[in-house]
Amino acid sequence: MSFQAKEQRKARCQHLCECCFRIVNPGEQYMKIVGQFEGDFYDAKVCMACDSLIEMVWSRVGQHEYPDGIAFHEFYEVASDLELACWIPQNKARTAA
Template sequence: MTLQCSCYCDESPQFYCERTVTARKAHVCEECGEQIQPDERYITGSGKFDGAFFTRKVCLQCEQLGQNFGCYCLGALYDEILEWGLEAGSDLPPELFDGLSAAGAAKLERLVLNKLEATCF
Protein backbone atom coordinates (compact mmCIF):
# COMPACT_ATOMS: atom_id res chain seq x y z
CA MET A 1 0.00 0.00 0.00
CA THR A 2 1.27 3.49 -0.79
CA LEU A 3 0.12 6.84 0.45
CA GLN A 4 -1.53 9.20 -2.00
CA CYS A 5 1.04 10.94 -4.17
CA SER A 6 1.10 14.72 -4.14
CA CYS A 7 4.31 14.81 -6.12
CA TYR A 8 5.40 17.86 -8.03
CA CYS A 9 7.56 15.76 -10.36
CA ASP A 10 5.78 15.38 -13.67
CA GLU A 11 8.63 13.71 -15.53
CA SER A 12 9.89 10.17 -15.50
CA PRO A 13 13.47 9.11 -16.12
CA GLN A 14 14.37 8.52 -19.75
CA PHE A 15 15.45 5.10 -18.50
CA TYR A 16 16.07 3.44 -15.17
CA CYS A 17 17.29 -0.02 -14.18
CA GLU A 18 17.75 -1.41 -10.69
CA ARG A 19 18.66 -4.69 -9.10
CA THR A 20 19.24 -6.21 -5.70
CA VAL A 21 22.86 -7.09 -5.02
CA THR A 22 25.06 -8.15 -2.11
CA ALA A 23 27.67 -5.64 -0.99
CA ARG A 24 31.30 -6.70 -1.36
CA LYS A 25 32.45 -3.52 0.38
CA ALA A 26 30.83 -0.84 2.49
CA HIS A 27 28.53 1.68 0.79
CA VAL A 28 26.37 4.52 2.08
CA CYS A 29 22.59 4.44 1.66
CA GLU A 30 21.54 7.53 -0.25
CA GLU A 31 18.31 7.85 1.71
CA CYS A 32 19.19 7.32 5.39
CA GLY A 33 22.94 8.00 5.16
CA GLU A 34 23.77 4.87 7.13
CA GLN A 35 26.40 2.38 6.04
CA ILE A 36 25.50 -0.67 3.97
CA GLN A 37 27.81 -3.35 5.34
CA PRO A 38 29.67 -6.00 3.32
CA ASP A 39 27.47 -9.08 2.74
CA GLU A 40 24.32 -6.96 3.23
CA ARG A 41 21.83 -6.89 0.35
CA TYR A 42 20.89 -3.51 -1.13
CA ILE A 43 19.36 -1.92 -4.22
CA THR A 44 21.60 -0.40 -6.86
CA GLY A 45 20.11 1.56 -9.71
CA SER A 46 21.14 3.76 -12.59
CA GLY A 47 19.34 5.81 -15.17
CA LYS A 48 19.01 9.11 -16.95
CA PHE A 49 16.77 11.94 -15.78
CA ASP A 50 16.49 15.41 -17.30
CA GLY A 51 19.53 14.73 -19.50
CA ALA A 52 21.81 13.67 -16.64
CA PHE A 53 22.93 10.16 -15.74
CA PHE A 54 22.62 9.04 -12.13
CA THR A 55 23.29 6.04 -9.92
CA ARG A 56 21.93 5.21 -6.50
CA LYS A 57 22.51 2.74 -3.68
CA VAL A 58 19.75 2.19 -1.13
CA CYS A 59 19.46 -0.20 1.81
CA LEU A 60 16.53 -2.62 1.70
CA GLN A 61 14.82 -0.91 4.66
CA CYS A 62 14.74 2.44 2.87
CA GLU A 63 13.67 0.79 -0.38
CA GLN A 64 10.67 -0.80 1.36
CA LEU A 65 9.85 2.48 3.07
CA GLY A 66 10.06 4.33 -0.26
CA GLN A 67 7.64 1.84 -1.82
CA ASN A 68 5.24 2.35 1.11
CA PHE A 69 5.50 6.14 0.91
CA GLY A 70 5.01 6.32 -2.85
CA CYS A 71 6.38 9.16 -4.90
CA TYR A 72 9.39 11.06 -3.57
CA CYS A 73 12.52 12.73 -4.87
CA LEU A 74 15.51 10.41 -4.69
CA GLY A 75 17.75 11.20 -1.74
CA ALA A 76 15.01 13.06 0.12
CA LEU A 77 12.76 10.27 1.44
CA TYR A 78 12.98 11.14 5.14
CA ASP A 79 12.71 14.89 4.48
CA GLU A 80 9.54 14.31 2.47
CA ILE A 81 8.07 12.00 5.11
CA LEU A 82 8.76 14.68 7.73
CA GLU A 83 7.27 17.42 5.54
CA TRP A 84 4.19 15.29 4.87
CA GLY A 85 3.78 14.60 8.58
CA LEU A 86 4.14 18.26 9.54
CA GLU A 87 1.56 19.30 6.94
CA ALA A 88 -0.83 16.53 7.98
CA GLY A 89 -0.32 17.39 11.65
CA SER A 90 -0.47 13.77 12.63
CA ASP A 91 1.58 10.77 13.62
CA LEU A 92 3.26 8.63 11.01
CA PRO A 93 0.56 6.64 9.21
CA PRO A 94 0.58 2.87 9.84
CA GLU A 95 0.91 2.23 6.08
CA LEU A 96 4.52 3.45 6.24
CA PHE A 97 5.37 0.50 8.46
CA ASP A 98 3.93 -2.19 6.14
CA GLY A 99 6.56 -4.82 5.38
CA LEU A 100 9.26 -3.15 7.48
CA SER A 101 11.30 -5.25 9.86
CA ALA A 102 11.50 -4.18 13.50
CA ALA A 103 14.88 -2.62 12.70
CA GLY A 104 13.38 -0.79 9.72
CA ALA A 105 10.50 0.57 11.81
CA ALA A 106 12.94 1.71 14.51
CA LYS A 107 15.12 3.40 11.85
CA LEU A 108 12.09 5.24 10.43
CA GLU A 109 11.05 6.54 13.83
CA ARG A 110 14.62 7.47 14.83
CA LEU A 111 15.48 9.33 11.61
CA VAL A 112 12.18 11.19 11.37
CA LEU A 113 12.41 12.15 15.05
CA ASN A 114 16.01 13.37 14.55
CA LYS A 115 14.96 15.47 11.56
CA LEU A 116 11.98 16.83 13.48
CA GLU A 117 14.19 17.84 16.41
CA ALA A 118 16.66 19.50 14.02
CA THR A 119 13.81 21.40 12.34
CA CYS A 120 12.10 22.58 15.53
CA PHE A 121 15.12 23.53 17.62
Protein backbone atom coordinates in the same frame (compact mmCIF):
# COMPACT_ATOMS: atom_id res chain seq x y z
CA MET B 1 13.80 9.94 -22.48
CA SER B 2 13.79 8.94 -18.81
CA PHE B 3 14.42 5.51 -17.34
CA GLN B 4 15.25 3.79 -14.08
CA ALA B 5 16.62 0.32 -13.37
CA LYS B 6 17.06 -1.44 -10.04
CA GLU B 7 19.15 -4.44 -9.16
CA GLN B 8 19.49 -6.19 -5.82
CA ARG B 9 23.13 -6.79 -4.94
CA LYS B 10 25.25 -8.18 -2.14
CA ALA B 11 27.80 -5.69 -0.78
CA ARG B 12 31.44 -6.66 -1.18
CA CYS B 13 32.63 -3.55 0.66
CA GLN B 14 30.99 -0.88 2.84
CA HIS B 15 28.54 1.48 1.17
CA LEU B 16 26.62 4.43 2.51
CA CYS B 17 22.86 4.34 1.95
CA GLU B 18 21.90 7.42 -0.08
CA CYS B 19 18.62 7.79 1.86
CA CYS B 20 19.29 7.10 5.54
CA PHE B 21 23.11 7.42 5.51
CA ARG B 22 23.44 4.05 7.27
CA ILE B 23 26.48 1.95 6.47
CA VAL B 24 25.68 -1.14 4.40
CA ASN B 25 28.24 -3.70 5.50
CA PRO B 26 29.87 -6.41 3.38
CA GLY B 27 27.53 -9.37 2.95
CA GLU B 28 24.34 -7.28 3.29
CA GLN B 29 21.85 -6.95 0.46
CA TYR B 30 21.24 -3.50 -1.03
CA MET B 31 19.63 -2.01 -4.13
CA LYS B 32 21.64 -0.39 -6.90
CA ILE B 33 19.43 2.15 -8.67
CA VAL B 34 20.48 3.82 -11.93
CA GLY B 35 18.56 6.04 -14.24
CA GLN B 36 18.20 9.16 -16.29
CA PHE B 37 15.88 12.09 -15.65
CA GLU B 38 15.67 15.10 -17.97
CA GLY B 39 18.99 14.20 -19.56
CA ASP B 40 20.88 13.77 -16.27
CA PHE B 41 22.16 10.35 -15.25
CA TYR B 42 22.08 9.22 -11.62
CA ASP B 43 23.00 6.18 -9.60
CA ALA B 44 22.49 5.33 -5.95
CA LYS B 45 22.97 2.52 -3.49
CA VAL B 46 20.20 2.20 -0.91
CA CYS B 47 19.65 -0.28 1.91
CA MET B 48 16.74 -2.69 1.62
CA ALA B 49 14.68 -0.81 4.23
CA CYS B 50 14.99 2.45 2.30
CA ASP B 51 14.10 0.70 -0.94
CA SER B 52 10.85 -0.39 0.70
CA LEU B 53 10.28 3.12 2.04
CA ILE B 54 10.81 4.62 -1.43
CA GLU B 55 8.16 2.25 -2.81
CA MET B 56 5.75 3.21 0.00
CA VAL B 57 6.28 6.94 -0.60
CA TRP B 58 5.65 6.65 -4.34
CA SER B 59 2.54 4.54 -3.75
CA ARG B 60 1.16 7.29 -1.48
CA VAL B 61 2.05 10.45 -3.42
CA GLY B 62 2.19 9.56 -7.09
CA GLN B 63 4.20 11.23 -9.83
CA HIS B 64 1.89 14.26 -10.19
CA GLU B 65 2.78 15.59 -6.72
CA TYR B 66 6.53 15.43 -7.42
CA PRO B 67 6.90 15.84 -11.20
CA ASP B 68 10.62 16.61 -10.79
CA GLY B 69 11.11 13.50 -8.64
CA ILE B 70 12.46 13.27 -5.10
CA ALA B 71 16.17 13.27 -4.35
CA PHE B 72 17.29 10.14 -2.51
CA HIS B 73 18.40 12.15 0.54
CA GLU B 74 14.93 13.79 0.73
CA PHE B 75 12.83 10.60 0.92
CA TYR B 76 12.84 10.51 4.73
CA GLU B 77 11.59 14.10 4.92
CA VAL B 78 8.73 13.25 2.54
CA ALA B 79 8.06 9.98 4.40
CA SER B 80 7.99 11.89 7.68
CA ASP B 81 5.45 14.35 6.23
CA LEU B 82 3.33 11.35 5.21
CA GLU B 83 3.78 9.82 8.70
CA LEU B 84 5.55 6.78 7.23
CA ALA B 85 8.87 7.32 9.06
CA CYS B 86 10.52 9.23 11.88
CA TRP B 87 13.26 11.67 10.97
CA ILE B 88 15.85 12.95 13.43
CA PRO B 89 17.84 15.54 11.45
CA GLN B 90 20.33 16.70 14.11
CA ASN B 91 22.59 13.64 13.75
CA LYS B 92 21.24 12.21 10.49
CA ALA B 93 19.98 9.12 12.35
CA ARG B 94 16.71 7.94 10.84
CA THR B 95 14.37 5.08 11.62
CA ALA B 96 11.56 3.59 9.57
CA ALA B 97 8.11 3.43 11.12
